[in-house]
Amino acid sequence: MIDMEIKPYERMVYYYETDRMGIVHHSNYIRWFEEARLDWMKQIGWDYKTIEDDNIIIPVLSVSAEYKTMSRYGDNIVIYVKLAEYTGIRIGFSYEVHDKKTGELRCVGTSCHCLLDENNKPVFMRKRYPEKDAFFKELMKQQAEE
Template sequence: MLRPYERAVYYYETDKMGIMHHSNYIRIFEETRIHFLSEAGMPFPDIEAQGILMPVLSVECGYLRPLRFGDTFTVELRITDFNGVKLGVEYTVCNKATGEVCAKGRSWHCFTDGELKPLRIKSRYPAIYSIFADNMEH
């Protein structure tokens, strides 16, 4: 099991109500994906250096409890769908101090070359394929 992503809410991420603005959760999902790849031994810059892009096809987030400036949160990432062409990821954001689930989300991605043409990574990039396949929940 890979370590969850963890950090504190920055002041600039909060809104007039003093809570993390909803748009920042989508950024946190991206930070979590980058963290996951580094933890799994395949930093995102190494993937891009091989000419592979992972554009977002869709993203959604449900907000359950607010996070405030200075709150430390963790994000658990689960790969729920993967076939070598498309990738589905789920996220659970928790307040570290209280353990409360603050948000849940999901994103869908595909693998493309630099011209955004779809790639099947299983045979051409087996090390990258295995990072996702080996960490997918069954």
């Protein structure tokens, strides 16, 4: 049983992220997913700096977003990140973007990644990072039971 509180990622919508209509340009949600994912990884003790120092890269295999309602300049948003897929080679995340004040759902999305070594070969988590492999497997099991 994993007994760790992973906090959602919070941020304000900046003016430069909006378009001429005063709403957030759709491409920014993908950037926010990345910000939230990096924060999630840091909270579990596995930040990108450490991973990259270990000569591992985590390229994006796919990303999707479904826009529900508009975010505007000055809004405060909360992004909930969950581990959505884990195979030991691939790792996927789901995202929910909510307005902090109203709780209204703004966007949902997913991203899928793989881990590659310095030769662009797949990294097998159970060999390279056995403690994170066990953590991710347990987290997937725990989420399935919720």
